[in-house]
Amino acid sequence: MSTGSETDTRDSTDGVLAEQLLRLTRRLHRIQKRHMEPLGITPAQGRLLRLVSHYGGDQPPRMADLATRLEVVPRAVTTLVDGLETADCVRRVPDPANRRVIRIELTETGRATLRRLRNARTDAAEEILAPLTAGQREVLGGLLNALTDAPAERRC
Numbered sequence: 001m002s003t004g005s006e007t008d009t010r011d012s013t014d015g016v017l018a019e020q021l022l023r024l025t026r027r028l029h030r031i032q033k034r035h036m037e038p039l040g041i042t043p044a045q046g047r048l049l050r051l052v053s054h055y056g057g058d059q060p061p062r063m064a065d066l067a068t069r070l071e072v073v074p075r076a077v078t079t080l081v082d083g084l085e086t087a088d089c090v091r092r093v094p095d096p097a098n099r100r101v102i103r104i105e106l107t108e109t110g111r112a113t114l115r116r117l118r119n120a121r122t123d124a125a126e127e128i129l130a131p132l133t134a135g136q137r138e139v140l141g142g143l144l145n146a147l148t149d150a151p152a153e154r155r156c
Contacts, residue, residue: 031127035120039113040087046117048080049089052106053114060093060105089113 032043041049051069055061063081067074081104084090089110095101106114129137 028124028128032121032124035124035127036117039116039120041089041113041117042083044076045080045084045089046121048077048084049106049110049114049117052090052104053111059095060103062095062101062103066104084110087113 029043036043036046047070048066051066052061055065061069063074063077066081067077070077081090081092085092087109088107090104091107092102093105095103129140132140
């Protein structure tokens with residue numbers, strides 16, 4: 001049986017850890033954004049490009065598929081696709097089985113942008129992980145896997 005002070009200490013520690021994770025997330029986002037700016041791609045557009053490139057199946061994804069996978073409203077995907085289409089990274093194509101359905105596919109420019117994006121993300125990761133030794137990075141990777149692989153009922 002835990003005492004009130006043990007619960008208070010755990011709550012305090014968990015609160016500090018949560019705040020540290022939030023600060024790290026914001027820092028990572030800033031660093032990635034800085035590395036991606038020269039590409040003319042936002043982090044959200046980068047996520048969409050990666051998703052389109054990894055989409056399974058024989059057909060490119062529909063806008064609704066992208067919205068579901070990104071956990072955003074369809075309008076947000078439309079805005080992202082508009083920007084990426086203007087940059088010639090993706091194109092809208094009609095579904096051959098149902099011309100009312102629009103699918104999103106990568107262009108050659110999009111594939112080249114993805115390669116540059118991977119390099120920018122690697123550079124950002126190297127910058128943020130620079131203070132850690134190889135052993136610390138391995139431990140951090142294990143801890144992050146434990147958090148991301150936690151059963152759904154334990155996730156927020």
